[in-house]
Amino acid sequence: MLTLGNLFAVIIGVSFGIFMGAIPGLTGTMGIALIIPMTYFLDPITAFAILLGTYKGCLFGGSIPAILINTPGTPAAAVTVFDGYPMAQQGKAGKAMGIALYSSVIADAFTTICLIFIAVWLAKIALRFGPPEYATLIIFSLTIVASVSGKSLIKGLLAAIVGFLFGTIGLDPMLSTPRFTFGVVYLLSGIPMMVVMIGLFAISEVLIQAEHKEKESATYIPVSKGGVTWEDLKSCLTTILRGSLIGLGIGAIPGIGATPSSFLTYSETRRVSKHPEQFGRGAIQGVAAAESGNNAVCGGALIPLMALGIPGDITTAVLLGAFMIHGLTPGPILFEEHSEIVYGIFAGLLMANLLLLVIGSQSIKLFSLITKLPKSVIFPVTAILCTIGVYGFNNSFFDLWVMLLFGVIGYLMRKYDFPLAPLLIAFILEPIGERAIRQSLILSGGSPLIFVTRPISAFFLFLAVVSIFILFSVRKKTKLLN
Amino acid sequence: MVIEKKDIKIGIILLISSVINYNIIIPRYVRGRAFTGLSPNFFPELATILLGIFSLALILTRWYSIYNKKKKEDNKRKEKEVEIVSYENYRVLITITIIFIYFILFEHFGFLWTTPIILALLMFCFGMRNSKRILFFSIMTTVILFFLFEKGLKIPLH
Numbered sequence: 001m002l003t004l005g006n007l008f009a010v011i012i013g014v015s016f017g018i019f020m021g022a023i024p025g026l027t028g029t030m031g032i033a034l035i036i037p038m039t040y041f042l043d044p045i046t047a048f049a050i051l052l053g054t055y056k057g058c059l060f061g062g063s064i065p066a067i068l069i070n071t072p073g074t075p076a077a078a079v080t081v082f083d084g085y086p087m088a089q090q091g092k093a094g095k096a097m098g099i100a101l102y103s104s105v106i107a108d109a110f111t112t113i114c115l116i117f118i119a120v121w122l123a124k125i126a127l128r129f130g131p132p133e134y135a136t137l138i139i140f141s142l143t144i145v146a147s148v149s150g151k152s153l154i155k156g157l158l159a160a161i162v163g164f165l166f167g168t169i170g171l172d173p174m175l176s177t178p179r180f181t182f183g184v185v186y187l188l189s190g191i192p193m194m195v196v197m198i199g200l201f202a203i204s205e206v207l208i209q210a211e212h213k214e215k216e217s218a219t220y221i222p223v224s225k226g227g228v229t230w231e232d233l234k235s236c237l238t239t240i241l242r243g244s245l246i247g248l249g250i251g252a253i254p255g256i257g258a259t260p261s262s263f264l265t266y267s268e269t270r271r272v273s274k275h276p277e278q279f280g281r282g283a284i285q286g287v288a289a290a291e292s293g294n295n296a297v298c299g300g301a302l303i304p305l306m307a308l309g310i311p312g313d314i315t316t317a318v319l320l321g322a323f324m325i326h327g328l329t330p331g332p333i334l335f336e337e338h339s340e341i342v343y344g345i346f347a348g349l350l351m352a353n354l355l356l357l358v359i360g361s362q363s364i365k366l367f368s369l370i371t372k373l374p375k376s377v378i379f380p381v382t383a384i385l386c387t388i389g390v391y392g393f394n395n396s397f398f399d400l401w402v403m404l405l406f407g408v409i410g411y412l413m414r415k416y417d418f419p420l421a422p423l424l425i426a427f428i429l430e431p432i433g434e435r436a437i438r439q440s441l442i443l444s445g446g447s448p449l450i451f452v453t454r455p456i457s458a459f460f461l462f463l464a465v466v467s468i469f470i471l472f473s474v475r476k477k478t479k480l481l482n
Numbered sequence: 483m484v485i486e487k488k489d490i491k492i493g494i495i496l497l498i499s500s501v502i503n504y505n506i507i508i509p510r511y512v513r514g515r516a517f518t519g520l521s522p523n524f525f526p527e528l529a530t531i532l533l534g535i536f537s538l539a540l541i542l543t544r545w546y547s548i549y550n551k552k553k554k555e556d557n558k559r560k561e562k563e564v565e566i567v568s569y570e571n572y573r574v575l576i577t578i579t580i581i582f583i584y585f586i587l588f589e590h591f592g593f594l595w596t597t598p599i600i601l602a603l604l605m606f607c608f609g610m611r612n613s614k615r616i617l618f619f620s621i622m623t624t625v626i627l628f629f630l631f632e633k634g635l636k637i638p639l640h
Binding site for chain 2: 168383416
């Protein structure tokens with residue numbers, strides 16, 4: 001692994017991944033899919049050095065536009081917006097991106113080390129997850145709604161319910177009958193999450209900014225003075241560890257992905273924080289929570305892939321294809337027959353972590369140049385970039401109309417003080433949760449007791465109840481303080 | 483009190499939407515019946531009922547808040563009513579219209595010819611008045627994005 005060629009491969013992978021993540025609409029999955037053909041003639045270790053570098057780079061890259069222009073570059077960076085963007089507005093864009101980088105690198109390194117030492121053991125636990133466990137995990141994840149609802153819990157719940165309804169559009173997950181498709185073929189596969197996210201966050205931001213004409217000479221974001229200090233990092237270490245553990249656990253469970261992990265880490269961090277009222281207004285721990293939860297999934301998702309041959313998320317599903325192309329079958333046999341490749345991949349992952357720190361810090365300086373541009377350039381270009389990103393996703397013009405619709409919905413929600421996050425969370429979690437609940441009830445013959453008789457499922461239900469109780473106490477405490 | 487009135491209007495809209503969804507849209511557009519487990523319409527109906535309940539809760543809590551405020555309000559000092567439709571909102575409508583036109587033109591004429599024009603219009607809408615800068619940014623951005631996506635990433639933009 002430690003050759004110049006492999007080092008160069010990792011550099012290319014990480015740089016390309018950061019670039020893909022930083023442009024709204026382009027994702028790590030797309031980046032890996034684009035780069036796979038270029039790795040056909042490379043040896044497996046070099047090929048995976050590029051691919052895994054891309055995966056890691058993309059998870060961090062999504063935070064850059066999230067912080068600078070309130071536009072998450074990837075779905076998982078949607079949470080980074082909550083505190084990253086307010087920090088940028090306070091002139092702390094450099095600090096926000098710096099802590100995002102350090103959180104990403106530390107969390108990623110932690111889960112990579114866990115992958116190396118405990119992959120097989122953790123994969124066996126993940127295999128014990130059945131539909132009831134998925135269902136109660138999603139229910140627990142939905143308790144996040146209370147913590148990201150802002151001032152009004154009722155508005156947060158209404159936003160979540162609307163998101164939930166949007167999530168039901170498409171084919172029924174069990175019977176494959178159409179729901180809310182209105183005869184439109186495009187809607188049979190549901191509304192793509194990327195389109196919803198870009199419309200809700202990016203286009204709505206463009207519309208909000210369109211309200212006020214600016215003088216040409218005015219810059220949008222004050223240039224940040226100073227980056228992350230040791231004190232800042234020290235204050236976030238517990239948060240980063242929490243995000244790493246949550247990301248490791250969530251990533252190891254097939255089918256969940258980075259987005260719920262970052263939401264869950266954010267919610268838990270806010271819940272245990274001494275100053276929960278600061279979250280959503282530029283709390284540095286908020287950015288650390290989001291990015292650590294997000295990036296930790298990288299190592300976690302590789303655990304079921306490499307140990308059992310089961311992809312942890314969409315990106316690792318594409319990586320599974322890459323393994324096959326190079327004549328490797330992920331699973332226990334991989335460790336026995338190709339151990340040199342496995343350990344080469346592990347070394348590549350650690351190298352990618354280190355290079356993410358170096359390349360990421362340079363890319364922060366590069367992307368910070370955006371802050372010098374006037375608003376009258378940034379937001380029109382953002383609108384065009386979102387259009388291309390969404391169009392490039394599926395080559396569908398219908399996606400553009402849906403994006404504009406959600407942009408208008410997002411704009412109206414912001415004008416009427418409805419939070420956007422609950423809508424997105426519920427929209428993302430609805431398909432997974434509904435399928436899991438219905439499968440569970442089929443398994444149990446209609447009895448809901450299945451959710452309490454299975455230990456892991458009962459544990460998540462218990463966590464959900466405790467979480468609701470604590471979140472209500474925190475909200476009450478915050479109201480009294482205000 | 484202005485915020486509460488806005489919330490009551492939204493609550494009424496959502497409540498009416500939930501009633502229409504439950505009585506008209508779901509019966510017509512959500513099909514299928516499960517013989518074991520839950521039917522396809524279970525979760526949409528549950529969500530619609532919850533939408534109705536929480537909309538009602540929003541209306542009632544805001545109405546109660548207005549009622550309390552009116553009791554305490556000093557009659558001489560009244561809050562300035564902020565119009566929902568104001569000058570700034572017309573600029574938003576113009577932006578939406580420009581983006582709408584962009585999608586139509588993009589579909590028929592492609593990325594390369596429509597993007598510079600739309601970008602220039604948007605920059606003008608956002609307050610840029612220097613024509614040279616508008617020309618420079620709109621053309622440069624279009625060219626860069628075209629080469630990056632079409633040639634570099636092989637994402638067709640036509």
